[in-house]
Amino acid sequence: MKQFYITLFIPIIFLSCNAKKEQGGNIEVSTHTINVNNVEKKEKILFSDYFSKVTAIVLETHDDAIIGDVSGIQVTDSLIFILDKLRTNSLYAFKKDGTFVRRIGSNGQGPEEYIDVSDFTIDPQNEEIYLMDPESNKINIYNYQTGQFIRSIKLGENDINTKHIQYFDNKLYADAFFYDMNKKEKYLLQEIDPKTGTQVGTFLDANAHQRNWSSLATKDESFFYSRNSRQPKYIRLFMNTVIGINEDGISSFLTLEDNQWVTVSDVEKIKEDTPEDFLLEKIHQKKISYDIFNFMECGDLIFFGFRNNFKQTYIFYDCKNNNLNITNEVENDLLYCKNGFLEKIGCADKNGVYGYISSYAIPIFKNFITDGYVNKNIKNYEALETISEDSNPILIYYEK
Numbered sequence: 001m002k003q004f005y006i007t008l009f010i011p012i013i014f015l016s017c018n019a020k021k022e023q024g025g026n027i028e029v030s031t032h033t034i035n036v037n038n039v040e041k042k043e044k045i046l047f048s049d050y051f052s053k054v055t056a057i058v059l060e061t062h063d064d065a066i067i068g069d070v071s072g073i074q075v076t077d078s079l080i081f082i083l084d085k086l087r088t089n090s091l092y093a094f095k096k097d098g099t100f101v102r103r104i105g106s107n108g109q110g111p112e113e114y115i116d117v118s119d120f121t122i123d124p125q126n127e128e129i130y131l132m133d134p135e136s137n138k139i140n141i142y143n144y145q146t147g148q149f150i151r152s153i154k155l156g157e158n159d160i161n162t163k164h165i166q167y168f169d170n171k172l173y174a175d176a177f178f179y180d181m182n183k184k185e186k187y188l189l190q191e192i193d194p195k196t197g198t199q200v201g202t203f204l205d206a207n208a209h210q211r212n213w214s215s216l217a218t219k220d221e222s223f224f225y226s227r228n229s230r231q232p233k234y235i236r237l238f239m240n241t242v243i244g245i246n247e248d249g250i251s252s253f254l255t256l257e258d259n260q261w262v263t264v265s266d267v268e269k270i271k272e273d274t275p276e277d278f279l280l281e282k283i284h285q286k287k288i289s290y291d292i293f294n295f296m297e298c299g300d301l302i303f304f305g306f307r308n309n310f311k312q313t314y315i316f317y318d319c320k321n322n323n324l325n326i327t328n329e330v331e332n333d334l335l336y337c338k339n340g341f342l343e344k345i346g347c348a349d350k351n352g353v354y355g356y357i358s359s360y361a362i363p364i365f366k367n368f369i370t371d372g373y374v375n376k377n378i379k380n381y382e383a384l385e386t387i388s389e390d391s392n393p394i395l396i397y398y399e400k
Contacts, residue, residue: 032302034315034324035257041313042327047334047342047398049325050301050316051352054334055379057395058387062100065092067392070356073346074227076124079144080354080395089116091131093144098383098395102147104129105140112149114140119164119222121172130172130194132165139165139172139197153197159183160190166224166232167194169247173234175223178206182214188236189243189250203250204236204243211238211267215276225295227347235292238262242295256315260289260308284310296348299400303345303353314342335396336368337375343396352399363389 059067059082068087073080079101080094093101104120106113115135122129122144129144139153155162161177172194178186186206193200218237225233225242233253234243240261244253266288274282283290287309295304300320305312316325332340343355357365368374369384387394 031252032254032317032319033257034254034317036313036315036326037257037259039324039326042325044329044331045314045316045325045327047330047332047340050303051334051398051400053379053399054375055397055399056381056384057096057098057397058380058383059094059098059392059395060100061390061392064103065100065392067092067359069358069360070344070346070393072119072222073354073356073395074120074122075347075349075354076122076144076228081120081122081129081144082393083117083120085117089114091117091120091129093147104142104144104147105131105149109136111152112140114138119224121165121167121224122228123167124228130165130167132163132174134161134163137162153192153194155192155197156199162190163218164222164224165192166227166234166245168232168245170194173224173232173245175234175236176202176206188239189234201249209239209241210236211262211264213238213267213279215279221293226297228349229297233295233297235295238290239292240289242292254302256292256306258289258306260287262288262290289313294345296345296353298348298353299350301400334398335375335378336373338373346395352397355396355398357394357396359391359393362387362391362394365394 066087067082067084069084070082071085072083078096080096082092082094084090089107091104093104095101107115109115114131114133116133117131118134119132120129127143127145128150129142131140133140137155141150141152142148143150159179161179162174163177164175166173172192174190174192176187176190187202188204188206188209190199191201223234223236225235231244231246234245240256240258241252242254243250262283270279270282289306289308291307293305300318302317302319305314311328314327314330330342332342343357346354346356366387366389374384
């Protein structure tokens with residue numbers, strides 16, 4: 001993984017938002033502030049600095065579950081859900097040991113089917129799982145224990161494209177992409193009635209929080225993080241503020257202070273001489289910070305990365321001890337005996353973090369096993385010796 005440094009908490013700052021109903025007004029929530037300016041980075045951070053043991057979970061390769069890639073991971077007490085947007089546009093359920101359970105729903109245009117799945121979210125109290133189908137502009141709901149279809153929600157607001165959703169405390173939140181990019185009042189987050197699909201609240205002025213960026217800008221993963229925690233989080237591509245979702249609405253949870261963070265002026269200058277299709281590529285080329293990604297919370301540990309000029313910076317923050325570390329290099333010394341690098345991170349629970357090895361990386365990882373680069377002391381190592389180049393992705397669970 002990669003390095004990081006951390007700063008102090010400050011009193012809460014509440015976000016201004018244009019809302020159809022007022023939310024998050026007087027909640028007593030602290031805001032963490034991490035200032036990376038003039039902070040000495042560590043040359044390297046070891047995964048063993050924060051985690052103590054690792055378990056390999058080999059996802060069963062099944063005729064009904066040939067996964068092209070991991071596009072999303074979420075877990076419950078007994079199940080792991082894997083979204084594959086690359087090959088099958090489907091969602092799969094596995095047991096915690098990797099045994100295949102079922103595919104959730106099926107592809108098609110029928111009332112119980114979906115054309116595409118861009119994201120999913122879990123209601124653990126009712127054992128329901130929501131699948132977002134942007135092609136049909138609807139959300140299908142299934143019982144995740146039985147796979148039974150329950151109902152679908154047709155979304156309103158036809159001028160908005162919704163890709164990511166988050167269920168929390170009997171409320172449903174969703175992102176918003178506007179087809180009419182010249183529309184004056186645009187927002188980044190909306191609340192949707194989980195029964196009717198009607199929009200009941202809007203938050204986060206798009207121009208202010210996206211630095212006047214008007215082009216479609218997505219991320220590899222969802223915009224929602226810490227998804228099954230007591231306070232799910234929401235982050236868009238150019239936001240340096242992490243938004244917390246709680247019982248009363250939204251509030252500012254964490255602010256990243258960086259003098260190189262992308263500004264409105266940066267965006268306007270790039271727009272002057274860059275075709276729209278190449279705007280994001282131009283951002284990559286400049287010494288401009290943007291894109292908080294892989295935001296994870298595991299107990300008292302906050303971990304995330306952000307990008308600047310094709311370089312990734314990693315932050316580890318121990319909230320309990322107020323200890324911050326920053327680095328550009330994280331070494332995974334738990335999984336690998338030598339030359340360990342950070343695998344992709346999927347999600348976290350209170351005890352640990354789920355990383356994964358993508359299907360396309362399986363042949364390389366198999367060679368690592370053969371060459372003795374993979375630590376034989378990891379739990380379930382013997383299962384790794386049985387994988388083939390056509391195996392489904394492998395999950396790696398790191399516990400504190």
